[in-house]
Amino acid sequence: MSHSPSLPDRPRLELDPEMSDAERLEAIRQHFRRIVQVNEELEDRLADAEGRRGELKDDVEQLKRENEVLKTSSLYIASVEEITDDGVVIKQHGNNQEVLTQAASRLDEDLRPGDRVAINDSFAVQQVLDDETDSRAQAMEVTESPDVTYADIGGIDDQIREVREAVEDPLENPEQFETVGVEPPSGVLLHGPPGTGKTMLAKAVANESDATFIKMAGSELVRKFIGEGARLVRDLFELAAEREPAVIFIDEIDAVAAKRTDSKTSGDAEVQRTMMQLLSEMDGFDDRGEIRIMAATNRFDMLDEAILRPGRFDRLIEVPEPGPEGRERILEIHTRDMNVADGIDLGVVASDLDGYSGADIASLATEAGMFAIRDGRTEVRQADFEAARDKLRDADTEDEQVINYQY
Ligand SMILES: Nc1ncnc2c1ncn2[C@@H]1O[C@H](COP(=O)(O)OP(=O)(O)OP(=O)(O)O)[C@@H](O)[C@H]1O
Known part of the structure; x- marks a missing residue:
């Protein structure tokens, strides 16, 4: 030079x-x-x-x-598990490996368990990712006012009455409970086979009590948001507090609250942490105002009894598969906007649908309408319902064949 x-x-x-x-x-x-x-x-x-x-x-x-x-292309994503005197415990996304590491000194103050962070090749924490609102948005479905009403739900009138008592009344008349001196149930658990209207019921009660509906799916917490479950549960309750009156609905709660198994994989530890967070949120829930908690499961037998203790999900409501009358009512609901030919007896159609859930009946009605359209007609006939039933049955058998083939 x-x-x-x-x-x-x-x-x-x-x-x-x-x-x-x-x-x-x-x-x-x-x-x-x-x-x-x-x-x-x-x-x-x-x-x-x-x-x-x-x-x-x-x-x-x-x-x-x-x-x-x-710098940006060489960083990996991880979640902070714990902050100890010896350093930060992080868990890498993807392989779930836990590592004790250090954070860049400028981040020392900022880190909190549950944070998503970027780490370099030697696992040192370089950056805190500001995605809180992002994964919140992805993990939770928030509806100011769902459009489902009790009149849209067929065949489970007793369950509607029970849910109204346990959720709607305490939201609308909290004083009445206070005066009488009874505690409303802490949490309402709906259990029963898939597609019987559990989600609808939770949406309808939120709608009819003018509450915000906030849904989180247990299965997504453990599959999609690995390492973030506990934080998202905390966020869920925080969000409900911001939006009260609110109905929290945790679908497929069995995914985060199943009985403990013998295996001690890190996946289990993560699920345990999520469940512990849920229990602690519910236990600390006494004075949180106008928030009601509901959950649903198709696998009641799998649930850890810890979540059913008093003060947690202490009101159980079974939502069964509909019987003939219930099926007829559901069929009426799903055909009320359809141009159905005069003289069709929906009772006869329904009596042939043994084992159909509400969701199956909804698909059957749509499929019957499709048959009419394919045939160039503007009204739906009895034969369309029969054709739809045969088609759905064939599709079901095919699914079973695929399953048999796989196993
Ligand atoms: N009792 C019912 N009355 C009217 N429609 C119903 C009923 N049950 C289910 N359906 C129809 O099936 C759809 C799915 O129902 P929903 O999601 O409420 O069932 P679910 O019990 O929560 O099922 P899953 O356990 O699979 O989540 C609804 O959108 C509705 O169209």
């Missing part, structure tokens, strides 16, 4: 006391010329230096950009 030549010396004016006035004047003139010359020289050098500085600045910007790219 070449060194820049040194700067020109500062010109000096040397006057001899012996000099005549004319000589002095000449010396001053020369000094002046020299100053002008040095000044010009310095200005040139300054212009050169500015140019060079501009080039270096561009180089720095370029390097900064490259550095950013390198």
